[in-house]
Amino acid sequence: MATHAIRTTDLVKTYPKGQRALDGLSFSVGEGVVLGLLGPNGAGKSTTVKILTTLSRADSGTAQVAGYDVIREQDQVRHAIGYVPQKSSSDPMATGIENLVLGGRIYGLSRTDAVRRAAELLERFGLTEFGGRQVKTYSGGMQRKLDVALGLVHRPQVLFLDEPTTGLDPEARADLWTEVGRLAGSEGLTVLLTTHYLEEADRLADQLAIVDHGKIVAEGTPEGLKSELRGDSVHVELVDADTDGTVRSLLGQLPGITEIVAEGKVLRARVDHGATAVPAVLGILEDKAIPVSAVTVSRPSLDDVYLNYTGRSFQAAEEAA
């Protein structure tokens, strides 16, 4: 097995209508790591996953998964990986066991081995008592767990999860996070998961690669990326949007306040010290009779990291997509 479970160099992909989905995307992941590919809708995450799982080809650049080249060694790559697409690939009319046994048989397991593996995986994901039921009767969270189990049938070295918790309720989401964390921790599996949930990236990923417009703009651990940002974040929510930029320029006059970004009624800024900045912010706005709904101070979040590297908030990027 290679030192890097996944490595991409300068991947470029332009779709037929001229949409450049990847624009020189490079990153690498070590073995046994959960890598979060975080980016707003349309950033190029799914395209990256499709290239790494051999479902699509880059126009240029190279990629290796489990030490195999995704173009020249497609078969080896396919055997080394598990892929859980955004849309479930299980048969809703079949039972959980039937789906898993079929999955095993497709990968060449004997019937006995496929049945044994199915039982193991159902147990692993707490689905044993539901194994005999049709998948259409499963809750969203159970279906998703079965999807992940299907991706693991052939004991892959690298598992790709494309937006694994989209559409799940918070409880099912947290449950799946626990499962994925356990997989990587106890079984040495490398996991690449794409997500547009900041919280998911923060909670689940050992390493993060932030994707914006088809490029990686920042890489590191969630904590490392946040701690690179000095000071605190201040969010000021106004009663009326700062349409003419008055509030923005007023805040800009205060010492120790930088990176002021206005989005509708919300202004976000970085300050050296939150405790001293808040009275100063409120004071200057009160002087000018500008009504404020709320002011909050927090340690930098991944949203601030994203803002720092791309110049816009994650939510604004999602809305623009």
Ligand SMILES: Nc1ncnc2c1ncn2[C@@H]1O[C@H](COP(=O)(O)OP(=O)(O)OP(=O)(O)O)[C@@H](O)[C@H]1O
């Ligand atoms: N088959 C396609 N044909 C044309 N354009 C495409 C195709 N697939 C993706 N795109 C475009 O390429 C860009 C990157 O898409 P991609 O699906 O990789 O992004 P993403 O980060 O995975 O977003 P999402 O979370 O919405 O899947 C987007 O602008 C998208 O509209």
